[in-house]
Amino acid sequence: MTVTYSEEFRGERVQSRTLITASRNLIPALREREEEAERHRRLPEATSLDLRRTGVARLLQPESFGGAEASLEHLVDVLVPIASGCPSTAWCLAQYLFHNYMIAHWPVEAQREVWSDPTHLVSGILVPRLGTARQVDGGYELSGQWPFVSGVQASDWCILAGMVEQDAAPDEERYFLVPTASLTILDTWNPIGLHGSGSHDVAVDRIFVPEYLTLSIWHMKGGDFPGKVLNRGALFRPPLLMVSGILPAACLIGMTEGMFEQFLLQSRGRKALRTSEDTVNYPTHQMRVGEVSASLQAAEMLIRADCREIMEFAAADSTYSPMERSNYRSNSAYAGQLARQAAEIVWDLIGARGAYATNCIARYYRDIAVASRHTAINWEVNATEHGRARLRLPLTNPSL
The missing domain is CATH 2.40.110.10 (Butyryl-CoA Dehydrogenase, subunit A, domain 2)
Structure with a gap:
């Protein structure tokens, strides 16, 4: 496809693989700033500068303004690892990513104003x-x-x-x-x-x-939009709010993976207080660890498969039926459910040690508790809507 750049754009286009690598390289620094972020109840200045410097928020920004115009699946590549390092950073980044995605649909004049500096958040x-x-x-x-x-x-x-x-x-x-x-x-x-x-x-x-x-x-909702005169790629064809659940679901998966990794580290040499036995030798402990691993893999595979399928439909310029629209939202919510349930298992396994506010596992647990309440991955709402579609009833969600 020939890329038509906005007449005001004078920079270099960012590349999706470069952004994915750069985002993963940020993780050690993000972990070091977690306490600062929690204390000040906002992203540290150094973190927001890193997001601008690396350009990671430009993953779905259109090529016409120098963005990567990447595949939806690259959202998972970026958000899962960052959420494992700093949940709050991933949560903010998810907003910046999705809103850049939205702006590509606005009139070109609006895009030119917002992206007069392409690193704007x-x-x-x-x-x-x-x-x-x-x-x-x-x-x-x-x-x-x-x-x-x-x-x-x-x-x-x-x-x-x-x-x-x-x-x-x-x-x-x-x-x-x-x-x-x-x-x-x-x-x-x-x-x-x-x-x-x-x-x-x-x-x-x-x-x-x-x-x-x-x-x-x-x-x-799919179809025509003012920004289409400039942004004609497959990425911008799906209904926006149909795919919106992918981002918080990816964040939840990453948060739970971070919590799980910390639990595995803390499990080394951990002994039961009453018996002094190594807890890793308990078969029930081993089984629950396996369950967490399987749940997280299943959740990530589900949203990755949906990302690929959505992009395939978009490349073919297909129309998404009510069944498909509600299915993708429901799947994102279910992936979030799997991650949240896995976090509950980890929380049970860590035992009384999780009661300490200084234990990073407790912070992950609190972050997951808040993130899982996002409306885009509300299981009851989204499962009910897809159930209506399966029963050949009209959708009630106006955004779909």
């Missing part, structure tokens, strides 16, 4: 009913307050969702690109886990957003 929150907008001359006036805006303090732009009030038709769900400097960031993030994600509330009050910096939800 974009945070966001896609909960529309917390924001209200009305159409005014040249754009929209947006107000609202949104929670859980992970990585917002380190970001340059933020995507907010709102409902546009319309007199003669149902309210329209729309997305708004806003400079982070225009937001009020409220200090609300005092969680039990993922402290370093800095997932604070943000608010705006009657802020003007030009028309070209907004996008209707209808352009995220």
Whole structure:
């Protein structure tokens, strides 16, 4: 395919394999900064600088602006290992990656403005009913307050969702690109886990957003979108929110792998307090370790297979049926379930030693507890929706 670069782009295109290698090379430094991230409840400055320097957030950025325009499966290659090293960094990176992916669908004028510096980081929150907008001359006036805006303090732009009030038709769900400097960031993030994600509330009050910096939800469901005049590759053809569960699922798998690795390290020479026997010699202990390993492998294989299949459909310019749309979301949620259940097994195996807040296994457990609550991998919601599709009932999730 011939790449058409934006007329403003004057840099070099990043390569997916280079980004994957660079992200893995960051892991030792990210681990060293975990306590700093937890203490300050945000990404350390050095970490956000590393993300910009390596360009890892540009994995799904279109080639037209120098991004890697990689395969969806490369998300797994990046997020799983980073989440094993620092869950909060992976969580923020997942947001930056997905929002870059979204921006490729915006009008080209918006892409040029956001990526005037191609290393810009974009945070966001896609909960529309917390924001209200009305159409005014040249754009929209947006107000609202949104929670859980992970990585917002380190970001340059933020995507907010709102409902546009319309007199003669149902309210329209729309997305708004806003400079982070225009937001009020409220200090609300005092969680039990993922402290370093800095997932604070943000608010705006009657802020003007030009028309070209907004996008209707209808352009995220597959098919035509304004950015298609420049970004025609297969990566941008799938419905956006159909694939959104892959990122938090990959993060959960990586977090649990990190927790599991630490458990295996702590198991060396560990003796039962009452009998002084090596706990690794207990058959039940061995069986549960095998179960964790199998669960994590199955979870990762499931989302990798879905990534490949989604890209194959996209390359063929196929239309995704309601069955397929709900299936991919359900599979991501199930992969997250497998990872969370594996984490519970590790938590049981570590025993009373996990009670110490200084034990990194306890931190992983808290991070997993928070991450697994993300709506994109909510098992009950997504399994129910796919169950409806299997029963030939209409979908109820408007994003699908």
